[in-house]
Amino acid sequence: MFSGKTVLVTGGTGFIGGRLVEKLVLEHRARVRVLVRNFARAARIARLPIEMLPGDLGDAAAVRAAARGCEVVFHCAYDFAGAKDHQRHVAIESTRNVGEAALEFGLARMVHVSTFSVYAPMPNGDLTEDSPWPKCKDSYVLAKREAERLVRQLRRTQSLPVVIVQPTLVYGPFSPHWTVAPIQRLTTGLVPLLNHGDGYCNAVYIDDVVDAMILAATRPGIDGETFLISGEKPVTWKDFYGAFENRLGIRGTVEVVEEELIKTIKARRRQRGTLPQLLNLVRHPEVAPRLISLPLVRSTLRLFRNCLPDDRWQALKSFLLVSRSGNHVLNGSGKVLHIPDEMLLGLYRTKTRVRIEKARKHLGYVPKFDFERGMHLTARFIHWANLVSDAPGFRYSLE
Amino acid sequence: MAETALRIAVVGCGAVAEHRHLPALARRNDCTLVAAVDQNQERAQRLTRSFGEPTVLTDFRNLLAMNIDLAIVALPNHLHAPVSTELLRAGFHVLVEKPMALSVAQCDEMLAAAEKGHALLAVGMMRRFIHASRFVKSVIDSNLIGRIHSIDMRDGYVYQWPITTDFAFRREAAGGGVLMDSGVHTLDQLLWWMGEIQSYEYFDDNEGGVESECLLRATLQSGAKVTVELSRNRKLRNTARLRGERGEIEVSLLNNTVWLRLEGAPMQMIGQGSPVSTRTAAPQSQVDIIRDEHDDLFDAIRTGRAPEVPGSEARRSLALIEACYSQRRPLRLPWSEAAPSIV
Numbered sequence: 252m253f254s255g256k257t258v259l260v261t262g263g264t265g266f267i268g269g270r271l272v273e274k275l276v277l278e279h280r281a282r283v284r285v286l287v288r289n290f291a292r293a294a295r296i297a298r299l300p301i302e303m304l305p306g307d308l309g310d311a312a313a314v315r316a317a318a319r320g321c322e323v324v325f326h327c328a329y330d331f332a333g334a335k336d337h338q339r340h341v342a343i344e345s346t347r348n349v350g351e352a353a354l355e356f357g358l359a360r361m362v363h364v365s366t367f368s369v370y371a372p373m374p375n376g377d378l379t380e381d382s383p384w385p386k387c388k389d390s391y392v393l394a395k396r397e398a399e400r401l402v403r404q405l406r407r408t409q410s411l412p413v414v415i416v417q418p419t420l421v422y423g424p425f426s427p428h429w430t431v432a433p434i435q436r437l438t439t440g441l442v443p444l445l446n447h448g449d450g451y452c453n454a455v456y457i458d459d460v461v462d463a464m465i466l467a468a469t470r471p472g473i474d475g476e477t478f479l480i481s482g483e484k485p486v487t488w489k490d491f492y493g494a495f496e497n498r499l500g501i502r503g504t505v506e507v508v509e510e511e512l513i514k515t516i517k518a519r520r521r522q523r524g525t526l527p528q529l530l531n532l533v534r535h536p537e538v539a540p541r542l543i544s545l546p547l548v549r550s551t552l553r554l555f556r557n558c559l560p561d562d563r564w565q566a567l568k569s570f571l572l573v574s575r576s577g578n579h580v581l582n583g584s585g586k587v588l589h590i591p592d593e594m595l596l597g598l599y600r601t602k603t604r605v606r607i608e609k610a611r612k613h614l615g616y617v618p619k620f621d622f623e624r625g626m627h628l629t630a631r632f633i634h635w636a637n638l639v640s641d642a643p644g645f646r647y648s649l650e
Numbered sequence: 651m652a653e654t655a656l657r658i659a660v661v662g663c664g665a666v667a668e669h670r671h672l673p674a675l676a677r678r679n680d681c682t683l684v685a686a687v688d689q690n691q692e693r694a695q696r697l698t699r700s701f702g703e704p705t706v707l708t709d710f711r712n713l714l715a716m717n718i719d720l721a722i723v724a725l726p727n728h729l730h731a732p733v734s735t736e737l738l739r740a741g742f743h744v745l746v747e748k749p750m751a752l753s754v755a756q757c758d759e760m761l762a763a764a765e766k767g768h769a770l771l772a773v774g775m776m777r778r779f780i781h782a783s784r785f786v787k788s789v790i791d792s793n794l795i796g797r798i799h800s801i802d803m804r805d806g807y808v809y810q811w812p813i814t815t816d817f818a819f820r821r822e823a824a825g826g827g828v829l830m831d832s833g834v835h836t837l838d839q840l841l842w843w844m845g846e847i848q849s850y851e852y853f854d855d856n857e858g859g860v861e862s863e864c865l866l867r868a869t870l871q872s873g874a875k876v877t878v879e880l881s882r883n884r885k886l887r888n889t890a891r892l893r894g895e896r897g898e899i900e901v902s903l904l905n906n907t908v909w910l911r912l913e914g915a916p917m918q919m920i921g922q923g924s925p926v927s928t929r930t931a932a933p934q935s936q937v938d939i940i941r942d943e944h945d946d947l948f949d950a951i952r953t954g955r956a957p958e959v960p961g962s963e964a965r966r967s968l969a970l971i972e973a974c975y976s977q978r979r980p981l982r983l984p985w986s987e988a989a990p991s992i993v
Binding site: 276277287290291292293294295296297298299300301303305423424628629631632634635636637 | 810816818827828855857858859861863882886887983984
C-alpha cells in the first residue's frame with residue numbers, strides 16, 4: 252500500500268506514533284519521515300531506516316518542509332507538558348500547521364488522531380460517532396475537541412482530505428497511560444475498584460489502533476469521516492486491573508464504595524493551599540522517585556537520615572512521602588489509595604459500550620487482539636521493561 | 651602556575667567537555683588550557699572564559715602551529731579517529747573520548763600515528779577509574795572468590811542524554827547504537843577484568859538504523875560464560891555480577907557501589923571502592939572520576955610510562971564491537987508477533 256511512498260508522522264517519538272512508524276517501515280515498506288522536537292526520545296525509532304527532521308510542530312515552516320513530497324500525514328502528536336492553556340494552544344497550532352501543510356502540498360490524506368474522550372462525560376450504553384459532546388471542563392477533552400473542529404472546518408472550507416480516528420483506551424507495549432501508569436498505581440499503592448469494578452473499560456491493543464490508522468490513510472471515499480476505534484468489546488475495570496494483577500503476581504486493587512470515594516475527593520478539593528498542593532505533587536508516585544533520584548535531593552535526604560534519630564527520620568519520611576489530604580493511607584495496609592481524577596472517575600463509574608460498527612463497515616477494521624491476547628503480549632513487555640522488578644518470579648531473565 | 655604546567659587544548663566543546671573535562675581541569679594547578687576548538691565559537695568562549703581566555707579556534711588544524719602538550723578530543727564519534735590521527739602525527743599527546751574510532755582499521759592508524767609522532771594516545775574509558783570497578787579487578791586477580799564461571803552484565807536506562815541533533819542516531823556519525831555508545835564501556839570492562847573472548851553470538855534490534863537493544867552471549871578463553879544486555883529503552887539492573895567458585899561479586903556499572911557475597915555465607919558486604927591510602931570511603935563523582943583519568947595521563951606524560959588505558963587497550967573492545975556487528979542476528983522483542991522469544 253505504501254511501498255515506496257513517503258509518509259509523515261507527527262508524534263513519532265511517542266507511544267502510538269512510535270508503533271505506527273515501526274509498522275509502516277517493517278510491514279508496509281513506507282518511507283517514513285518524522286518531525287522530531289526532542290531527539291533524546293527518538294532512541295526507540297532510531298533502529299529503523301527513517302528520516303528524522305529536527306523541528307517543532309508549532310513552527311509552520313518546519314512542518315511545511317516536512318510535509319513537502321509526502322503522500323500522507325499521520326498527526327499523532329499531543330503534548331501533555333506545560334500548563335493547560337498552553338497544551339490547548341499547542342494542540343491547536345500543531346493541528347493547524349499540519350492541516351495547512353497537507354492542503355498546500357496536496358497530500359492524499361491526513362489521518363488526525365483524536366480520542367474517544369471527546370464524548371466525555373460518557374453515558375451508559377452505546378457510544379457511536381453520532382453521540383453528543385456534553386458539557387465538559389477537562390482541558391484535554393476541550394483541546395482534542397477543538398482540534399477536531401479545526402480539521403472539520405478545513406474539510407468544509409478547503410476540502411482537506413482528513414479522516415479522524417478516535418481510539419479508546421490504548422494499552423500495550425510502551426503505553427504510558429494504560430500500561431505503565433496502571434502498573435505504577437498497582438505497585439505503589441491501591442487502585443480503587445468502584446462498585447465492585449463493574450464499570451466498563453473500553454480498551455484496545457496498540458496494534459489494532461495502528462492498523463486502523465493505516466486503513467484510514469488508504470481507504471478511498473472516506474474523506475471527512477470519523478471512526479471510533481476500540482477492541483472487540485469492553486471488559487470491566489475489575490478485569491482490566493485484574494489482568495495485570497494475575498499476570499504479574501501482584502495485588503493492588505481494593506473495592507471502594509462510590510460515596511466514600513466521592514467524600515475523599517471532596518475533602519481533597521477543599522484543601523487548596525499552595526504548600527499542600529506542592530507536597531501532593533511531591534508525593535505523586537510518578538514524581539517522587541524522580542525527585543529522589545536528583546543528586547541534590549538525595550544528598551540532602553542522606554544528610555537528614557544521618558543526623559536524625561531513627562523515629563524522627565521515619566516521621567519526616569512519612570510526612571514528605573505519604574499524602575494525608577487526598578491519596579490517603581488505607582487503614583492498616585500502609586498503602587496509598589490512588590484517587591482518580593474526574594476524568595478517570597468518570598471512566599470507572601460508567602457502563603459505556605463503544606461501538607465499532609462504522610469502522611468495521613467503512614474502514615474494514617477488524618480488531619485482531621482480544622483482551623486476553625493483548626494482555627498476554629503486554630505482560631511480556633512489562634517483564635522486559637522491568638516495570639515490576641520486585642514481583643516474585645517476574646524479573647525479565649534470559650536464563 | 652608551575653613551570654612545567656602541561657599546555658592543553660580541548661578539541662570539541664560539547665556536553666562531555668562542558669560537564670566532565672573542563673570541570674576536572676578547573677580543579678588542577680599543573681596545567682594551562684591554551685586553546686579550545688569548536689565550530690560554535692561563542693560556546694567555546696563561554697565555556698572556557700574562566701580559564702584565562704584561551705585561544706578559541708574553529709579548525710583544529712590551527713593547533714598544529716601552537717605549542718601544545720596534550721589535546722583532549724571530545725568531538726562527535728566519527729571525528730575521533732581522523733582528528734586524533736593528525737594530532738598524534740604532529741607529536742601531540744591525545745586523550746580521545748570513547749569510542750576511540752569507528753573501526754579497528756582506524757584504531758590501527760591512530761596507533762601508528764602515535765608511534766610516528768612519539769606521542770601518547772589515551773582513551774577516555776572512564777569506567778576503569780571507578781574505584782569499585784578497580785576493586786573488582788583486584789578481587790578477580792587475587793582469586794578471592796575462586797575461578798569465575800559466569801559474568802552477567804545488564805546496562806540500560808531510558809535514553810535521556812540532552813542531545814540537540816540526530817548525530818547519535820545516524821550510523822555514519824555515531825558508528826552504531828547502544829553497543830557502540832555505552833557498550834564500548836561495558837565490553838572494555840569485561841575484557842579488562844576477564845581477558846579474551848573465545849566464542850560469541852550477538853543479537854540486536856537494528857532494522858536499518860542504529861540498535862537500541864542488544865544482547866551478547868559469549869564464552870571467554872577462561873571458560874567463563876558471559877551475558878551482556880544493553881538497552882536505551884528501559885532501566886536494567888545496571889550492574890555486573892561475577893560468580894566464582896567461592897562467592898560472587900557484583901558492581902554497579904554507573905557508580906562506586908560493590909557487593910561481595912561469599913558462598914554459603916548469610917551476610918554480604920555492600921560498600922564503596924576506595925584507594926588503600928584512605929581510611930574512609932568517599933563518594934566518587936563523575937568529575938572525580940575524570941580527574942583520576944587526567945591524573946593518570948598527566949603522570950604518564952611526565953614519566954614516559956604508558957597510560958592506564960592506551961589506544962592498544964581500548965582497541966580491544968572496538969574489535970569486539972566490530973565482530974559483533976559483522977555477525978549480528980536479529981533480536982526479536984518478546985511481544986512481537988510469532989516471536990520465538992529469547993526469554
